[in-house]
Every structure is written in structure tokens, then in C-alpha cells.
Amino acid sequence: MQLSKRCEYALRALIDLGLAHAAGRSHVPLPELAAHENLPARFLEQILQELRARGWVGSRRGQAGGYALEAHAEAISIGDVVRHFEGPLAPIRCASVTAYERCSCPDEEHCGLRLLMVEARAAISRVLDAQTLADVVAVTRRTRRRAGLDLPFLPPEGDA
Amino acid sequence: MQLSKRCEYALRALIDLGLAHAAGRSHVPLPELAAHENLPARFLEQILQELRARGWVGSRRGQAGGYALEAHAEAISIGDVVRHFEGPLAPIRCASVTAYERCSCPDEEHCGLRLLMVEARAAISRVLDAQTLADVVAVTRRTRRRAGLDLPFLPPEGDA
DNA sequence: ATAATCCCTATTGGAGAAGTCGGGATTGAC
DNA sequence: GTCAATCCCGACTTCTCCAATAGGGATTAT
Numbered sequence: 185m186q187l188s189k190r191c192e193y194a195l196r197a198l199i200d201l202g203l204a205h206a207a208g209r210s211h212v213p214l215p216e217l218a219a220h221e222n223l224p225a226r227f228l229e230q231i232l233q234e235l236r237a238r239g240w241v242g243s244r245r246g247q248a249g250g251y252a253l254e255a256h257a258e259a260i261s262i263g264d265v266v267r268h269f270e271g272p273l274a275p276i277r278c279a280s281v282t283a284y285e286r287c288s289c290p291d292e293e294h295c296g297l298r299l300l301m302v303e304a305r306a307a308i309s310r311v312l313d314a315q316t317l318a319d320v321v322a323v324t325r326r327t328r329r330r331a332g333l334d335l336p337f338l339p340p341e342g343d344a
Numbered sequence: 345m346q347l348s349k350r351c352e353y354a355l356r357a358l359i360d361l362g363l364a365h366a367a368g369r370s371h372v373p374l375p376e377l378a379a380h381e382n383l384p385a386r387f388l389e390q391i392l393q394e395l396r397a398r399g400w401v402g403s404r405r406g407q408a409g410g411y412a413l414e415a416h417a418e419a420i421s422i423g424d425v426v427r428h429f430e431g432p433l434a435p436i437r438c439a440s441v442t443a444y445e446r447c448s449c450p451d452e453e454h455c456g457l458r459l460l461m462v463e464a465r466a467a468i469s470r471v472l473d474a475q476t477l478a479d480v481v482a483v484t485r486r487t488r489r490r491a492g493l494d495l496p497f498l499p500p501e502g503d504a
Numbered sequence: 505a506t507a508a509t510c511c512c513t514a515t516t517g518g519a520g521a522a523g524t525c526g527g528g529a530t531t532g533a534c
Numbered sequence: 535g536t537c538a539a540t541c542c543c544g545a546c547t548t549c550t551c552c553a554a555t556a557g558g559g560a561t562t563a564t
Contacts (some may be wrong), residue, residue, distance in 0.1 A: 185426070185431075195457055214510075220450060222448040223448070224553085230553095243511090294493065296359060297356060300480055322458040323459060331420055403541060405540055407531060408532065409530085409539075440556070486536075
């Protein structure tokens with residue numbers, strides 16, 4: 185049930201951009217993101233391009249360029265990000281809501297396995313589809329603040 | 345979040361063996377299992393060997409041989425079967441209970457993503473770890489009976 | 505002009521998924 | 535004792551995807 189690194193890094197990058205936005209920062213350059221998250225820059229770049237193509241992230245070139253959230257953080261559901269990188273949430277296709285596919289078993293309708301997996305998929309969806317990027321960003325900010333830590337991605341002297 | 349075919353077939357085979365047991369059948373030969381589930385026999389065989397090695401399934405050779413449940417169906421949790429084939433239930437390692445691993449992010453403790461994934465893993469576990477093979481078999485039998493269908497894997501004339 | 509940035513395409517190395525195949529060892533029935 | 539059905543074991547293949555690396559082009563603030 186593991187997520188791919190692509191998906192994990194994508195989520196981490198989105199959260200960072202959300203944090204940056206919340207901190208009043210506009211664009212964050214790739215090197216800074218990669219350094220902050222300890223990720224290979226070139227690989228992360230690929231992923232950010234994918235997020236851009238998908239419309240979740242915007243970019244600006246040249247000096248003072250970088251990446252920023254394009255969509256509203258409240259409009260990005262974690263479930264959808266996962267779906268984009270991993271496909272359907274359901275463990276087996278015949279239990280999927282968004283990508284149902286008939287399975288090869290003799291009696292799908294009365295299959296106990298399918299019924300169980302429908303429950304599993306519902307449980308996953310209840311967590312991942314209910315939470316938006318904004319929620320995750322908010323939790324991160326709150327817990328960090330409670331611990332007395334300062335927030336990352338502060339603007340570098342007068343940033344619009 | 346998809347399960348591999350290996351894992352799916354393993355679960356289907358286990359359920360079949362559970363149904364057979366419940367129907368008073370002792371051993372079911374591979375060809376019958378494969379035909380009933382529409383699965384490639386040779387591949388399914390591999391999987392059954394794996395289930396046998398793990399102690400969930402027993403076998404008998406020669407004529408009137410085949411496979412049968414070795415463990416009690418109530419003792420086989422679906423979550424454990426999934427874990428055996430797919431690894432930890434948690435979407436990311438730093439959210440795993442049974443296979444925790446530190447992640448490369450700068451502040452794991454206050455990471456909103458991790459907290460979310462801990463919830464996701466809990467939700468999955470609540471479904472898959474709570475259900476045993478016996479439960480799934482029972483559901484299958486019940487729903488089939490309600491629909492007026494007869495149960496599969498009946499003993500072939502006086503089977504011990 | 506220049507340095508920092510994003511943008512695009514290709515390639516690689518390795519692992520794992522999903523099977524396939526050939527042949528050996530047991531066992532029950534006749 | 536033979537025979538057919540069955541399990542047992544290990545190798546092999548084919549394909550896809552993952553995770554990452556690499557090279558070089560376009561854009562933009564200073």
C-alpha cells in the first residue's frame with residue numbers, strides 16, 4: 185500500500201509551497217525547495233513540472249523566479265494528488281468508485297473480498313478526500329508554533 | 345494504493361479454501377481452484393507455495409491431493425496477508441506502526457503529512473486488521489445464500 | 505551581459521510484476 | 535507395479551515502472 189517517492193515528494197513540495205504562501209512568500213526557487221526537503225533537485229524538478237501541467241502549481245523564470253501554488257490550497261484535496269500519481273485509492277479495481285473495472289472472479293456481486301475492499305477504499309477516502317492541502321498546511325503550522333519553532337519559507341526582505 | 349495481483353490472487357485462493365473448508369471439503373486441487381477463479385494455474389501454484397511456506401495453507405500430493413487451509417480461518421487476519429505480500433499498510437514508512445523508518449524531511453515530528461498518513465494507516469488497519477478470513481468467508485456464504493445461490497466447493501461424494 | 509532560474513527531452517540502471525516452462529517427487533487407484 | 539494425478543522446485547522471460555541523472559535551451563531581473 186506504499187506511495188511512490190514521486191507522490192510523496194509531490195505532497196511534500198505542495199505543502200512547502202503552501203507554507204510559503206501562508207508565510208506571505210510568492211515564489212520559491214527549486215534549489216531552496218530541494219535543499220529544505222533533502223531531495224534530489226533534478227528529480228524534484230520533474231515532479232514540479234508535472235504539478236504545473238496539472239495546474240496545481242505555477243512558476244516564474246529568471247532571477248527571483250521559482251514555484252508557487254497556483255490553485256487555492258483549500259481546493260487541492262490530498263486524495264486527488266494521490267490519485268494523480270498512484271491511480272485509484274481502492275486496493276482492487278472492482279472496489280473502486282472512480283475507476284471501477286470488472287474483475288475475473290466468478291461472482292463479483294457476492295464476493296466478500298470485494299465488499300471488504302469497498303470498505304477499505306471508503307476508509308481511505310474518508311481520510312484523504314476530506315483533507316485538503318490547506319488543512320495539512322494548517323496542522324503543520326499549528327504544531328510547529330506550539331512547539332515554539334519558527335515557520336519555514338519566510339519572505340527574503342520585501343517579497344510580493 | 346493498488347494491491348498486486350499476487351496478493352489479490354492469494355486472498356481469493358484463501359477465501360476459496362475457507363469456503364471449501366466450511367463446506368466440509370478437505371483438499372482442493374490446484375486445477376479446480378484455478379478454473380474456479382479464472383486464474384493462470386502455474387502462477388497461482390507459485391502463490392499457493394508461498395502461502396504454504398507461510399503456514400497458512402497445507403497440501404497433499406498424489407490423487408485426491410490438493411490444498412487446504414492449515415491455520416484456522418479466524419486466526420488469519422486479512423491485514424497480515426496484505427502485509428506479507430505488500431509490506432506495511434502505511435502509505436509512507438514514517439507513518440508505519442509495524443515498520444517505521446525515519447524519513448528525510450526536515451521536521452518529522454511536526455510534519456502534517458505524516459500525521460495525515462498516520463490517520464490513513466489507522467483507517468486501513470481498522471478495516472483490514474479487524475477482519476479475519478473467517479469473516480470474509482462468512483460474508484460470502486451469507487450473501488450467496490441470501491441470493492439463493494448454492495455454495496461452491498461442495499465435497500465430491502464422501503470426502504474426509 | 506550575466507547569472508539565476510525554469511523548461512524540455514532523453515537515457516539509465518535496477519527492481520519488481522506477472523507470468524511461463526521443464527522436469528522431479530509423491531501418492532492413490534487399478 | 536504401473537499409471538495418472540497431483541504437488542514441488544527452480545529457472546527464465548517479458549514488460550513496465552521507479553528513481554534518478556544528464557544535457558542543453560529559453561527567459562528574466564539586475
